[in-house]
Amino acid sequence: MKPTILQPAEIEKRSFAIITEELGNRTFPDGVAEVVKRVIHTTADFDYADNLAFSPDAVERGKQALRQGATVVTDTNMALAGVSKTTLAKFGGKAVCFMADPDVAREAKERGVTRAAVSMERAAALEGPVLFAIGNAPTALIRLHELIEAGQVQPALVIGAPVGFVNVVESKELFIGSDTPHIVACGRKGGSNVAAAIVNALLYQLYTREGFES
């Protein structure tokens, strides 16, 4: 049987209804539910109903920063591509990724550190509220944690969602339970798509896209 052609907004609406139904009697606080469901929508992986950790007020702090025109810093061009820049721009915000800058590559090589670590240093020098969306590099989270400890940056929110098998869990544990506002994908799972989905879940709570109801 041929699938019926539906417009993306209609597909998204039906998808969220299915996700809500399959979550059954699981309940989440307002704001948190939207994040959990959007990550499941992005991955079709219900493990995220259990493995996202939110610091108190993380969602509200993230939304407040975005409303004030925050800069979203990603650690991959893939996450950068996934963040809704048009929605960000409604609030005067923008998204940046320093990973592909030749300067960053050169400095990383000279110092024997990762490009991700140097990218975090670049981001720490930005003005205005900054929301970090890390979906790939544990070294980004580790360096970011050092910069916070040294008082060199005070993120509005850290989305910690590197994926993988080496140093990933440890890098996330630096944030869980810390005073830095955070949303962390615990365990091995995560990814650039997850990091971008969390940013978008916050943005779409502030701004309803044309043709989309949530």
Add this chain to the structure above:
Amino acid sequence: MKPTILQPAEIEKRSFAIITEELGNRTFPDGVAEVVKRVIHTTADFDYADNLAFSPDAVERGKQALRQGATVVTDTNMALAGVSKTTLAKFGGKAVCFMADPDVAREAKERGVTRAAVSMERAAALEGPVLFAIGNAPTALIRLHELIEAGQVQPALVIGAPVGFVNVVESKELFIGSDTPHIVACGRKGGSNVAAAIVNALLYQLYTREGFES
């Protein structure tokens, strides 16, 4: 305890060793193993050990097309960002995504179809071998299937990895068992990251990156 800082190539090597170990006595044909492991590396989701479907010779056909300088067509800018363009370029290949073209948006609106469907029509007109890497839109796969049936395009390989809950499974089933060379993420799971990882898994079998052993 502070995680030790490792370079990305070293992290990747250790990660693949862990994945291989945890796959235990599961075996895959040469070429297929590299794809399965890279998708698990990208998602930390071992479900992909079971849900990737390969048509006969899919890996060889994909590699052959890439070696000939194929164009990789994606259905999101996120997948486009994830594909290793520098590796593609070693063989004279490139990656393209038509989703954000104003022309595509205009035509889709006029005809009441999705941008993804129009994007596939644009791609069908490309010269040379084309490898489709679809990680988001079921309508891309559905329209692509129609174009193939109508003899308007003969893909070198279709990577079918839309993620989600509506029309997704059905869109993938159009390809499973078909004569079109395909690698499909069966079921609901997939994503732009998965589609890009499959392309890269083929590319890295052809070209070893500096500092990387696989």
